Amino acid sequence: MSEAWVTDGELLAAQERFAAQIPGFVMPVAYGVARADASVLSFGHVNAPGAVRPLPAVVLASVCGYVATTGVYRLDHAQFAKVVERLAPAEAATHMPHPNLWSWRDLLTDAGADSTFLGFFVAAVDDPPVDQYDAQFRHLLAP
Template identity: 45%
Template sequence: MSELWDTEGKVLAALDRFEAALPGWVRPAAFGLGWEPGGEFAWARHDLGERPLAAVVLARVCGHAGGSASYRLTASDLDEAIASLAPAEACASLDHPDLWAWRPLRAALPEGEGVIAVFAADFAYAGGDRYVSALVAEAMGGREENADGTTTLWRPVGPAELAYVREHGSWPPRLPDQPIFYPVLNRAYAERIAREWNVPHSGTGYVTRFRVETRFLRRYPTRRAGGEDVLELWVPAEELGELNGHIVGEIEVVARFGEGDK
């Protein structure tokens, strides 16, 4: 390696250089790298709107500038991607999960076999590339999408937030130290938070259920915050008003824990 990017500033500078050198480059909503051991596709790693340096490094090797597509790469192509991204590992203040996934994949790759790089421009993909479809399916996993074009979400709340919801029929603006609104994707997870967080902090925890237009929600990938059922969406605070505008029906209370008003 001719240089090491041992600070976050150097990593960002490298990102700028790679992106400027790829004409027409548009960051993907998701990208991933997989292989087909025994003929069955498996992910080595996929990223959802994160790790732009790894995304552009992989895209440069593929010759990909934008849109949704998949590419078959040789072992030598994977070596090139690993070597291009490796200088970033000198920055100890950042994690490097793509490198840490690509290297074991390369080591396990049988002679003569390659890998598959996949890019999704957005999560509304309806084309025929099965690898892109698989990536989008990963991004949209764990959702209760209804036949009427809505998706059911859940949110645990305390008495103060519930009072606002009952008065306004929508979610309150986030506080300055709350940059993200976190609806969750299943009732069990919502109930756990209501019992374990809302009750100790405010005496009562409520679980709410509401529906949002599926087409709108598909801009937000599913985030796994722990176990298999610990699934949520991350909605930036500045987009919460827009989400409120796509709620269908009422925000209803479906469970209560602790003491307080019913």
């Protein structure tokens, strides 16, 4: 890893750089990732309303295509590996945990040849689920 984001200022600058590359980007109210193995979903860290970590959200969006609309975005192994690679410099900020990065690495490590990944973005809390996978994700957001 050649780049390292150590300070809060560096993390914020990285977030702003990624967001600037996505015209119209709107921070989601909730997001997460799951690995799909056949019809079974294994979820990584869930970023529920009120607990969204912005940098991982915008890094994930930069690869999967989220801009401002609730949706489920499919990623192949290489695309999801790119997300993890792009977020890795944040780990240099040792003064805070990185649950998205850590859980996403686990999802990637445990992936099989037929695994795919799903990025979930919820733009507004009252948006209905877009499919059955999104419904499973929304269940995890319930208090």
